[in-house]
Amino acid sequence: MRRFVRENSIGLVFGLLFLIVLVGQAYAGLAVFNEAQRASGLPDVAFWRYVTSASFGVDVAENWQSEYLQFFLFIVLTVWLLQRGSPESKSLHKPGRETDEEQKIGPYADEKSPEWARVGGWRTSVFANSLGLVMGLIFLGSWLAQSVAGVAAFNEEQLSERQDPVSWGQYVLGADFWNRTLQNWQSELLAVASMAILAIFLRQRGSSQSKPVGSAHEATGVEG
Known part of the structure; x- marks a missing residue:
């Protein structure tokens, strides 16, 4: 244990x-x-x-969707985007999806490689993108849950104030939904950018999210 x-x-x-x-x-x-x-x-x-209740549901879902958007964008965009000196970036000479040999795909797989990395075809293609796909699906599901719970909570407030309720389509095009959504998105995107840039110059000894304490500031893709 x-x-x-x-x-x-x-x-x-x-x-x-x-x-x-x-x-x-x-x-x-x-x-x-x-x-x-x-x-x-x-x-x-x-x-x-x-x-x-819808009130609690929308508060939870709006945070979940922004977190998974952060993960989805970071996972997918860092395939191509680089940040010199950051441990959050790949090495500067490895932009893109890399070769099958580097990724241990198909004939380059070893005995410990997952089966779907070895077999080729659509299964390897799905497995090769499975992390981004799942994060993206969770984001979309959470965003949909936020919109459904949000319109229910919004309409409860509308009715309590003797105002007409709105449809789901009206709500997702309205200011309340986008105010909730964008205030979470901007904070997540700022956090990712801050982590990638601050880790160039700052260290946390022993952390996988930091370079070794003695690594040069320009060292890229190096983790402690």
Whole structure:
């Protein structure tokens, strides 16, 4: 068990932190929601009713979609884009998809290579792009969930103020949806750019996201 925890500590720790923070968000959101209920002369709602509501759903989904957009863009664009001196970049002489030999595809696969890397054809093509495809699909699914929960939450507010509800199409073309969406996108894109650039000059000893402490600033694609 100790070995399993040590060898899987990144996934386990971040998974646990995710659950803790999600529960914390739920309770904080419930408090804010019930304050608004009381201000409108309405009764408080219970915890489980809140976490299954559109209000909570849209808050969660809008963060998930922006995170997976960040991962999707970073995974796909760094196939071609480079950043001199950054450990987040490939080496400057390796832009693009690289050769089959470099990627251990088909006849260049070794005995430990996944089966779909060896067999060729459509399966190898899918496997060769599977990380970006899955991240992109999760992003699209989260974005759709945000729009569905968002229009439900928006219409609840509209009805409480005796205004007409809107359709899903009207909502996704409206300011509320894009305000929620773009404020998350800009923060994620800034975070990626900051990480790629600051890691050129700054170090974190022992981290896989940093160059070794003594590496030159111009060293590219080198991780500690």
